Amino acid sequence: MSKPKSYARDEVSDNYDAIVIGSGIGGMATAAYLSKAGKKVLVLERNYAPGGFTQIFKRRDYEWDVGVHYIGETHRPNSMIRKQFDYITNGKLEWAFMGEVYDKMFFGDDVYEYRSGKEEFITSMKDYFPSDAAAIDKYIEYIYEAQRSQRGFFMEKALPPLMGKVVGGRMRKKALKYNRSTLEVMQEITDNKKLIAVLTGQFGDYGLPPGKSSFMMHAMVAKHYLAGGNYPIGGSSSIFDTILPVVQESGGDVYITAEVKEIIVKNNKAIGVRMEDDREITAPLVISSAGIYNTYNGLLANETVEKTGVAETLKKVEPSIGHLCLYMGFQHSTADLQLEKPNFWIFPDNYDHDKNINDYLSNPEKSEIPVVYVSFPSAKDPDWDRRYPGKATIDIVTLASYEWYKQWAGTRWKKRGNEYNEKKEKLSQQLMEALFKKVPQLRGKVDYYELSTPLSTQHFANYQYGELYGIDHTTSRFEQRFLRPKTPIKNLFLTGQDIISCGVGGALSGGLLTASVILKRNLIKEIY
Numbered sequence: 001m002s003k004p005k006s007y008a009r010d011e012v013s014d015n016y017d018a019i020v021i022g023s024g025i026g027g028m029a030t031a032a033y034l035s036k037a038g039k040k041v042l043v044l045e046r047n048y049a050p051g052g053f054t055q056i057f058k059r060r061d062y063e064w065d066v067g068v069h070y071i072g073e074t075h076r077p078n079s080m081i082r083k084q085f086d087y088i089t090n091g092k093l094e095w096a097f098m099g100e101v102y103d104k105m106f107f108g109d110d111v112y113e114y115r116s117g118k119e120e121f122i123t124s125m126k127d128y129f130p131s132d133a134a135a136i137d138k139y140i141e142y143i144y145e146a147q148r149s150q151r152g153f154f155m156e157k158a159l160p161p162l163m164g165k166v167v168g169g170r171m172r173k174k175a176l177k178y179n180r181s182t183l184e185v186m187q188e189i190t191d192n193k194k195l196i197a198v199l200t201g202q203f204g205d206y207g208l209p210p211g212k213s214s215f216m217m218h219a220m221v222a223k224h225y226l227a228g229g230n231y232p233i234g235g236s237s238s239i240f241d242t243i244l245p246v247v248q249e250s251g252g253d254v255y256i257t258a259e260v261k262e263i264i265v266k267n268n269k270a271i272g273v274r275m276e277d278d279r280e281i282t283a284p285l286v287i288s289s290a291g292i293y294n295t296y297n298g299l300l301a302n303e304t305v306e307k308t309g310v311a312e313t314l315k316k317v318e319p320s321i322g323h324l325c326l327y328m329g330f331q332h333s334t335a336d337l338q339l340e341k342p343n344f345w346i347f348p349d350n351y352d353h354d355k356n357i358n359d360y361l362s363n364p365e366k367s368e369i370p371v372v373y374v375s376f377p378s379a380k381d382p383d384w385d386r387r388y389p390g391k392a393t394i395d396i397v398t399l400a401s402y403e404w405y406k407q408w409a410g411t412r413w414k415k416r417g418n419e420y421n422e423k424k425e426k427l428s429q430q431l432m433e434a435l436f437k438k439v440p441q442l443r444g445k446v447d448y449y450e451l452s453t454p455l456s457t458q459h460f461a462n463y464q465y466g467e468l469y470g471i472d473h474t475t476s477r478f479e480q481r482f483l484r485p486k487t488p489i490k491n492l493f494l495t496g497q498d499i500i501s502c503g504v505g506g507a508l509s510g511g512l513l514t515a516s517v518i519l520k521r522n523l524i525k526e527i528y
């Protein structure tokens, strides 16, 4: 298996056609598209593990994924997302379908299953809510319509800014009809509070409750998973591992522990990057997949940003919320523990996501956790038992504010002190308890656990506010024209989750869009 190079150990030459900052799916997809077009691409990754949120980490006898629990559409060979993955991995990445049910929503003792397939989903929702059949049909209609209308919206991002100004308004108009809060749109469909809470239960996939998120984002996620969920066979690191050879085939390379300090701009033109050790690497193209904040608030000099006019528009977007993740290991097989594939979403029983999030954010100690998301990766990956016989893992995720951890921001990983450790221990127990209530056979069987906080996200993935999903998916975000591949700086492009949306599919499509703009080719047409 080919491996990334180490910036500390291996020489980096200066003769690449493009530099990509960040090896997450956004950066790697862009690099792979450019490589397939014959370009020699250098990917620079700050972390010691490649892959951004697709990376895995290992402790003792276990490994865990970090930011990939399920991906929609990849079991359908003709879906856009599967075609993209096949293209950038030369068909090497394989997928395991999660089966009939992909998400299970718990509200107290009530359980609602999200069933794979449009018709199956509709039928099961109508079984749960027989008096709301018309509302459920309407909801699905809205999801499809919102999704269809987004094609023009995202295509517009590929246009040169001047042309965008001329025809952009028209291309964006249809989609923007749905750029209202998810709650507002849902209330137009139904006044059944329970139905709204169940249908918006996946809000954790984009980190904002219905009252705060744009329905455009909600529709993207709901439609993405409607046919079911999938897991990359071999774990989420298979994503990076299968893209890397494609980049290397064209003479490209990925370097880890390679932190970029600055994007070098001369006469409003990006000419390369300056590394943390002050070494300069030049290239005719620079592509940042490090996120909008890192790019505009860190990698570019202030005076450069001032000249672009982006500083003002940057104020109109916000960082998304942070998260906690409890990584658990068991010295029992998935089968012994009777673990299922569907993700669990455990909510308080009042069916009011907005209230629960508000209460929790304003008073975390006294409020119920608004969402406990449980993923069972060892159950989803058919290759798990071969690699880790007799073992199983579980991830539990919930939302958390960066502010709650800010006081420890300057401290070192693993050495943040007793108060921090005690806080983490308390939260770990709380999250485990929520799990044991739903899967009681796990009690007493936990062999290992470790909790990550927004500081871990800051440390490992370089999100300055520990953001879970880059910039927030509010209505204001979708109004911003600067979230596009082309920047006001010549030869500098953006890619990744901040361009289209969060999610592996969102960041992957960001890569496709950015490469299309750079190559001046309609790659969507070519691949699909």
Ligand SMILES: Cc1cc2nc3c(=O)[nH]c(=O)nc-3n(C[C@H](O)[C@H](O)[C@H](O)COP(=O)(O)OP(=O)(O)OC[C@H]3O[C@@H](n4cnc5c(N)ncnc54)[C@H](O)[C@@H]3O)c2cc1C
Residues within 6 Å of the ligand: 021, 022, 023, 024, 025, 026, 027, 044, 045, 046, 047, 050, 051, 052, 053, 054, 066, 067, 068, 069, 070, 071, 258, 259, 260, 261, 289, 290, 291, 294, 323, 325, 397, 460, 461, 462, 468, 469, 495, 496, 497, 498, 501, 502, 503, 504, 505, 507
């Ligand atoms: C807990 C969690 C669960 C998730 N679950 C799912 C899921 O089930 N399904 C799904 O589709 N999506 C999921 N997501 C979202 C998804 O993982 C992300 O939206 C997507 O992977 C983002 O890709 P990206 O390439 O834009 O960013 P990233 O993966 O964050 O990549 C950016 C990279 O840039 C690097 N970088 C930053 N600054 C520098 C620098 N100065 N120099 C060099 N490198 C730098 C970072 O180290 C990082 O590797 C989840 C995310 C999280 C956090």
